[in-house]
Amino acid sequence: MKLQGFKRLAVSVVMTTALGTVMFVAAPRSYADDDHARCQRQIERAEARLDQAVRKYGESSRRAEQRRRDLNAERERCWSRYHGWWDAHEQRWHESRDWDHDRDHDHDHDNH
Numbered sequence: 001m002k003l004q005g006f007k008r009l010a011v012s013v014v015m016t017t018a019l020g021t022v023m024f025v026a027a028p029r030s031y032a033d034d035d036h037a038r039c040q041r042q043i044e045r046a047e048a049r050l051d052q053a054v055r056k057y058g059e060s061s062r063r064a065e066q067r068r069r070d071l072n073a074e075r076e077r078c079w080s081r082y083h084g085w086w087d088a089h090e091q092r093w094h095e096s097r098d099w100d101h102d103r104d105h106d107h108d109h110d111n112h
Contacts, residue, residue, distance in 0.1 A: 039078040044088040046071040075099045 050067040057063040075085040084093045 036082060039074075039081065040086040040093075043071070043074045043078060043086040046074045047088040072099060 046067070050064065050071050053061065053064040053067040078085045079097055084095050085097075085099055086093055087099075
């Protein structure tokens with residue numbers, strides 16, 4: 001009888017430890033995924049504001065330049081955190097810190 005009780009206790013300890021480990025590992029990952037999605041949304045908003053400023057005030061307007069700086073600041077925040085940045089126009093993450101090259105893309109957006 002005592003051996004069966006010990007086995008049950010051992011199985012219970014192993015299962016509790018495994019469940020605790022899974023929760024410990026999964027919770028931060030879930031939070032990171034949510035934060036990653038938040039970063040993507042922030043960049044999408046900044047890109048939409050830039051597009052709106054270009055349409056309303058012109059490509060080289062002071063307002064468009066400010067929105068470009070805002071967009072680059074959001075990209076920089078994402079880059080610092082994830083070593084990647086979201087391109088809402090292409091609907092993909094970039095793994096190179098090359099958004100300065102995206103300037104041509106920003107200027108060509110009116111033609112799309």
